[in-house]
Amino acid sequence: MRALIAGQGRLPELLVERHRAAGEALVVCGYAGAPGRLDPDISFHLERLGGLLRELRRRGVREVCMAGAVRRPKLRVWRLDFATLRIVPRLARALGKGDDGALREVIALFEENGMTVRGAHEILPDLLPGPGVLTKAQPRDGDRRDAARGEEIVAAMGAADIGQACVVAAGQALAIEALPGTDWMLASLAGPREEGLPAGGLLFKAPKPGQDRRADLPAIGPGTIRAAAGAGLRGVVIEAGGVMLLDREEALAAADAAGLFLWVRPKGG
Known part of the structure; x- marks a missing residue:
């Protein structure tokens, strides 16, 4: 039996569609405060994570997949259930870390409760495209230099557990992804650019170095492409x-x- 810990966005929906098409059982656990179009079997808050772990064990869940964006919550003591009280110090430490550090702590909690955590890309391997240019438009020499620069920037960001994307034009970092996410970053570049900023550019996205890829593996979709176009970019890498x-x-x-x-x-490269 597998459970899906679902945040917002398209990825959890694709995972549900895959399980339904294959006739495989799936317990959908929707994180409260992460709006989406799914109808979860269980809705939970962070303050009731201990209760969720207990319920998943009761249902015989042996595998867990975490997918979808979740805004970093505040820990509200008044919402705590008894099963979560014992892990409050660990949750507090997790919330004080970057995204990868916080997710590693949550993954450890599931593993300690006898559940294997699997990445969405393990269940839907077709979501990872092979190398190459997939569009009619092709990158130019300047774009290739910007992509190499973007790789350097994201690697430096990842070492500090900050983000997984940046925008580069003419070798200059125009924006970097932080807690608000990629869409917010791209929206900040929409409209006319300030005098002196180079035109064009590209969005570069990659995992953080050493990232635990079972959760928060970066993703793009049609919305990302449209946002990149709205930001006046030439392409996405x-x-x-x-x-x-x-x-x-x-x-x-x-x-x-x-x-x-x-x-x-x-x-x-």
């Missing part, structure tokens, strides 16, 4: 084997319509 592409046909159609390239780039 993702690390081969490290970034999921959701709703591939729609994403590529959006890129072709906007004249953007989508380059699945091997690490190191």
